[in-house]
Amino acid sequence: MLEHIVIVGGGGTGGALAHDLTLRGFRVTLFEKGELLSGTTGRHHGLLHSGARYAVNDPTAAVECIEENRVLRKIAPEALEQNDGLFVALDDEDMAFRPLFLEGCRDCGILAQEMTPAAALALEPALHPDLKSAVRVPDATMDAWRLPMHFFATARSNGADIRPFTEVVGFQTLNGGITAVETVDYRTGSRRSYRCDMVVNAAGPWAGQLAALAGLSLPLQPGPGVMVAVEGRVTNMVINRLHPAGEGDIIIPQRRLSLLGTTLWLASDPDVLSPPADQRRRIIDLCGRMVPAVRDAPVRSVWWAVRPLMADGDAKDAQAISRDFGCIDHSERDHLEGLISVIGGKATTLRAMAETAADLICKKTGRSFPCRTRESKLLSYRLFYK
Numbered sequence: 001m002l003e004h005i006v007i008v009g010g011g012g013t014g015g016a017l018a019h020d021l022t023l024r025g026f027r028v029t030l031f032e033k034g035e036l037l038s039g040t041t042g043r044h045h046g047l048l049h050s051g052a053r054y055a056v057n058d059p060t061a062a063v064e065c066i067e068e069n070r071v072l073r074k075i076a077p078e079a080l081e082q083n084d085g086l087f088v089a090l091d092d093e094d095m096a097f098r099p100l101f102l103e104g105c106r107d108c109g110i111l112a113q114e115m116t117p118a119a120a121l122a123l124e125p126a127l128h129p130d131l132k133s134a135v136r137v138p139d140a141t142m143d144a145w146r147l148p149m150h151f152f153a154t155a156r157s158n159g160a161d162i163r164p165f166t167e168v169v170g171f172q173t174l175n176g177g178i179t180a181v182e183t184v185d186y187r188t189g190s191r192r193s194y195r196c197d198m199v200v201n202a203a204g205p206w207a208g209q210l211a212a213l214a215g216l217s218l219p220l221q222p223g224p225g226v227m228v229a230v231e232g233r234v235t236n237m238v239i240n241r242l243h244p245a246g247e248g249d250i251i252i253p254q255r256r257l258s259l260l261g262t263t264l265w266l267a268s269d270p271d272v273l274s275p276p277a278d279q280r281r282r283i284i285d286l287c288g289r290m291v292p293a294v295r296d297a298p299v300r301s302v303w304w305a306v307r308p309l310m311a312d313g314d315a316k317d318a319q320a321i322s323r324d325f326g327c328i329d330h331s332e333r334d335h336l337e338g339l340i341s342v343i344g345g346k347a348t349t350l351r352a353m354a355e356t357a358a359d360l361i362c363k364k365t366g367r368s369f370p371c372r373t374r375e376s377k378l379l380s381y382r383l384f385y386k
């Protein structure tokens with residue numbers, strides 16, 4: 001067995017990394033302080049991004065999204081509804097944005113098909129009847145739980161030791177390098193340390209808190225957002241407003257529900273949140289401009305999740321923060337050997353984040369195993385609990 005890599009965080013990023021590293025032959029132990037996916041990944045609203053949402057203002061993230069969109073359709077089709085998406089223009093401002101949007105999609109390699117209002121209404125009759133234009137893109141619905149559970153199921157069957165309800169509460173160091181993690185298992189109350197060769201901080205919006213255990217800071221800004229689920233599928237395609245990414249501009253059909261999203265504000269602590277007032281009404285109102293039927297649909301639930309945005313602590317404009325991801329080698333940045341942090345990104349780009357982190361681990365351990373996760377079809381999510 002090769003080096004022992006500890007992953008901290010059982011979200012989509014940690015799960016994809018466990019899969020990648022076991023395929024490359026590393027010994028992997030993953031710790032998750034709660035249930036798997038109980039952080040941000042299990043709560044997002046399930047858009048497999050085509051990248052179109054970011055094509056104008058965040059093209060790096062857009063290209064990452066479209067590349068991963070294509071990969072995930074091949075390796076995890078069971079977790080996806082391949083329903084495509086429509087960006088709808090409702091007013092003159094949206095129409096003025098349309099040429100930029102089409103150009104951005106073209107530059108990022110995202111197929112964008114212009115549609116007349118009549119053609120869009122024929123596909124989705126619940127759209128606002130006065131829409132001015134629509135563009136069809138390869139968005140899709142993903143199941144926020146099933147997709148990452150494919151990665152966990154495959155990683156475990158390849159030998160990864162996955163330990164939920166176990167929090168990493170400290171590090172042991174020797175000669176400027178991490179040698180072990182200290183953990184608490186909340187099922188038994190037992191404390192234990194695990195020796196390891198390297199630790200990956202994949203703790204999502206909590207990554208800053210984990211880094212602080214080693215006396216380090218990260219360029220990470222928690223960015224919460226509220227979502228609303230209403231009864232019934234008001235549309236079968238993903239619906240977006242044709243404007244720069246903003247609030248209340250996405251509707252995602254999920255099984256027999258429609259998920260309306262979302263809002264965004266900046267927080268300093270992912271566990272202490274105070275949502276601005278009246279977000280539920282605001283989201284329903286904004287999404288109702290695209291599909292009026294959401295205003296009359298019974299609300300099933302309202303919840304929030306916290307984005308792990310890669311940004312300095314003094315960022316002011318949350319929407320302007322890139323959805324790109326980064327992988328930090330703390331030996332280079334902070335002179336602490338044995339710790340890597342992988343931050344930012346989207347659930348759509350979880351596999352790419354894992355590939356980048358695993359490539360860095362290979363480089364640091366002198367291994368030359370190529371990544372195989374682009375082509376390797378994942379096991380069913382169902383196998384994790386068997």
Ligand SMILES: Cc1cc2nc3c(=O)[nH]c(=O)nc-3n(C[C@H](O)[C@H](O)[C@H](O)COP(=O)(O)OP(=O)(O)OC[C@H]3O[C@@H](n4cnc5c(N)ncnc54)[C@H](O)[C@@H]3O)c2cc1C
Binds near residue numbers: 042349
């Ligand atoms: C409102 C909203 C909507 C979104 N919608 C979409 C969408 O439609 N499509 C999309 O692609 N992306 C979406 N995202 C973004 C996406 O959800 C996140 O980028 C992604 O889920 C982050 O995954 P992660 O694994 O990095 O973090 P997480 O899923 O948060 O995983 C980190 C895990 O680390 C654990 N942890 C933390 N500290 C410790 C510790 N000390 N010991 C052990 N475990 C620890 C946490 O419990 C957590 O489970 C959305 C985000 C939000 C907030």
